[in-house]
Amino acid sequence: MIEVKALVAVFLAAILTENYVLNKFLGICPFLGVSKKVNTALGMSAAVTFVMVIATAVTYPIYMNLLLPTGLDYLQTIVFILVIAGLVQLVETILKKYIPSLYNSLGIYLPLITTNCAVLGVTMLVIEKSSESFGYVEALVNSFGAGIGFLVAMVMFAGVRQRLESCDIPKSIQGLPITLVAASLVSLSFLGFSGLVENMLG
Amino acid sequence: MEAVAKKKYNPVKEVTKGIIKENPVLCLVLGTCPTLAVTTAASNAIGMGIAATIVLICSNAVISLLRNVIPDKVRIPAYITIIATFVTLVQMVVKAYAPAIDKSLGIYLPLIVVNCIILGRAEMYASKNPVVPSILDGLGMGIGFTATLLLMGSIREILGNGTWFGMDLPGQIQIIIFLLPPGGFFVFGMLIALASKLSGKKPPKATGCAGCPLSGSCSMMKAEGGESACANCTADDTPEKGGAEA
Numbered sequence: 001m002i003e004v005k006a007l008v009a010v011f012l013a014a015i016l017t018e019n020y021v022l023n024k025f026l027g028i029c030p031f032l033g034v035s036k037k038v039n040t041a042l043g044m045s046a047a048v049t050f051v052m053v054i055a056t057a058v059t060y061p062i063y064m065n066l067l068l069p070t071g072l073d074y075l076q077t078i079v080f081i082l083v084i085a086g087l088v089q090l091v092e093t094i095l096k097k098y099i100p101s102l103y104n105s106l107g108i109y110l111p112l113i114t115t116n117c118a119v120l121g122v123t124m125l126v127i128e129k130s131s132e133s134f135g136y137v138e139a140l141v142n143s144f145g146a147g148i149g150f151l152v153a154m155v156m157f158a159g160v161r162q163r164l165e166s167c168d169i170p171k172s173i174q175g176l177p178i179t180l181v182a183a184s185l186v187s188l189s190f191l192g193f194s195g196l197v198e199n200m201l202g
Numbered sequence: 203m204e205a206v207a208k209k210k211y212n213p214v215k216e217v218t219k220g221i222i223k224e225n226p227v228l229c230l231v232l233g234t235c236p237t238l239a240v241t242t243a244a245s246n247a248i249g250m251g252i253a254a255t256i257v258l259i260c261s262n263a264v265i266s267l268l269r270n271v272i273p274d275k276v277r278i279p280a281y282i283t284i285i286a287t288f289v290t291l292v293q294m295v296v297k298a299y300a301p302a303i304d305k306s307l308g309i310y311l312p313l314i315v316v317n318c319i320i321l322g323r324a325e326m327y328a329s330k331n332p333v334v335p336s337i338l339d340g341l342g343m344g345i346g347f348t349a350t351l352l353l354m355g356s357i358r359e360i361l362g363n364g365t366w367f368g369m370d371l372p373g374q375i376q377i378i379i380f381l382l383p384p385g386g387f388f389v390f391g392m393l394i395a396l397a398s399k400l401s402g403k404k405p406p407k408a409t410g411c412a413g414c415p416l417s418g419s420c421s422m423m424k425a426e427g428g429e430s431a432c433a434n435c436t437a438d439d440t441p442e443k444g445g446a447e448a
Contacts, residue, residue, distance in 0.1 A: 023383050025239040029318065032234070074294060077312040078286035085279055117235050117316040124309050173395045176231060180391030188384040 007141050010134075013197045014145025020118050021153040022187040024125075027118030031154060032179060036161050041154040047109040049147025052122050054091065055084050056143040059123045060136060080123050088113055122146045157186055216335050220342025226319045227350040228397040233319040236310050237351060238386040244367050247355030248348065249303040253292050253311060255344025258320050260288045262328040262340035269329050281324045282315065289314045319347060350393075357389055 020026045030044055059080050067073045092110045095103035113119055126139040134142065160182050169178050226232045233254075240250045264284050265272075272280045293311055296304045304311060314320065323343055328336040360366055362380030379385045 025235050025383065025386065026313075028234040028238060074290060077290050077293065077315055078283065081282055081286050081315050082279070085282060117313050120316055121309060121313060124312060128309065172399045173391070177391040177395035177398075180387045180394065184384040184387035184391065187387055188379075191382060191384065 007138065009197055010138050010141050011145040011148075012200075014142050015149040015152060016190065016193040017195075017197055019149045019153055019190055020121065020146045021150055022183075022190045024121065026121040027116055027150060030116060031157065032176070032183070036158060038155060038158045038162075041158040042151070043105055044109045045147065045151035045154045047106040048113060048116060048118065048150050049144065050106065051084070051088060051091065051110070051113050052119055052143040052147045053140060055087055055119055055123050056126055056139055058087060059083055060126060060130075060139050063127050064130070076124070076127070081120060084119055084123070118146070118150060153186070153190075157183065160186060213334075213338055216338035217342035217345070220339065220344070220346040221349060222346075224343075225346045225350060225397070226322075226343050227347060228394055229401070229403075230322075231394070232322050233317045233347060234390070236313065236317060237354065238383075238390055239310050240307055241351055241355040241358055241386065241389075242362070242381050243306070243359045244352060244355040246303070246306050247351035249296075249300065250307055250310065251344070251348025251351045253296060253307075254314050254317060254319070254347055255341070256292055257285065257288045257314055258323060258344045258347075259337055259340040261285045261320055262323055262336040263333055264288075265324045265328040266331060266333045266336035272329075277325075277329065278321075281321060281329075285320055285324070286315045319343060354386075354389055354393060357393075358385060361385075 014020075018024065021028065021031045027048070030048075062079065062083065063073070063076060067075060067079065088110055092103075095106065095110075122143045126134060126142055129142070130139065161179065164178060164182060173181070220226065224230060227234075227237050236250055236254070240246045261281070261284050265281060268280075268284075289312060292314070293304075296307075296311065323339060327339050331339070356366060358380045360371060361375060361377050362385060364371055364374030364376045377385075380389065
């Protein structure tokens with residue numbers, strides 16, 4: 001089926017060529033702040049992926065079926081952020097009540113996610129792309145890919161950060177500056193993927 | 203609350219602290235996403251800076267006015283709603299009068315909503331101080347943000363494109379990498395290093411807690427014996443105290 005091929009292309013593009021952290025600079029705060037330990041990085045990105053998919057699943061129909069027909073699309077920003085904030089609360093409550101084991105591993109990251117710009121960014125970019133080719137399924141796949149891309153970047157960078165700990169770094173670039181330089185190099189390596197998806201599946 | 207309200211403030215200091223001493227981007231390390239994303243050209247940087255400054259001043263003013271009305275438990279959603287309202291207004295104005303800026307800022311314009319500088323100042327400052335100082339604080343932080351964006355935008359545009367505000371410069375150098383994401387990270391890192399070298403402080407270890415709207419619930423979680431959600435959020439490492447010791 002052609003459909004599947006297109007979906008795979010969307011998925012891979014979201015992870016590699018349009019990585020939300022390294023290419024679009026969304027979700028930089030958790031990327032720089034959290035990613036020192038691999039476990040924390042994994043938990044955080046799992047929670048982000050989860051919320052991204054759910055948020056897109058809810059905001060996309062709201063925009064298409066409610067805001068657009070009524071001419072209220074200028075309310076997109078305010079509606080989306082409130083929906084995301086409400087959703088995160090809801091997910092937290094449900095997990096706490098019914099799946100406590102999952103809540104214990106993801107729960108602490110959930111409140112942080114409301115203000116994570118990657119989540120709001122994904123829901124908005126998906127709407128922006130809907131004029132080109134994105135239907136509901138593509139939108140969901142794209143947000144899932146974005147979450148996985150976030151995970152890949154976080155885990156990779158956690159490894160790099162662990163190496164940095166044992167390095168002898170000049171005094172004035174210790175701390176955040178060297179972290180940013182390392183991020184720059186990781187992001188440089190992701191530039192190598194440009195054109196990959198189009199040529200592989202196009 | 204009254205003690206805070208009666209405290210004398212120096213209007214000039216309220217404005218200038220945001221520009222140098224507590225520069226939101228280079229010292230407190232807030233709002234990194236737009237800083238990295240829109241600084242590929244000096245004009246984008248100015249547009250983003252002004253938009254964020256307007257939102258910052260307006261939301262600081264309104265939140266400060268409502269600081270005794272908003273219940274503590276729902277303050278974050280209330281702040282977000284207020285901020286989102288102003289962002290929407292700014293977005294509509296920019297769309298109408300500066301469509302070129304709107305196009306080049308794209309998604310980052312609505313994303314001002316989740317810019318930690320704005321939520322951070324609401325939580326740290328406007329919710330505890332009277333209206334006039336809050337407005338001045340917003341103005342200072344906004345100017346600091348805009349100045350840093352302009353500096354970064356200029357460096358990246360001059361080195362990467364050989365132009366400044368779209369004007370050709372003599373002896374054009376075009377090091378494309380500065381316009382690409384890696385260049386953004388690199389220039390930002392170097393600027394933070396430079397800022398901490400000039401101010402004689404240690405460079406910040408990670409992104410700031412001062413602006414983290416969740417620092418309240420973070421410390422609550424820790425008090426309950428839980429682990430804090432963010433790795434840099436250890437009680438002895440908040441920028442507030444870091445500034446004091448230096």
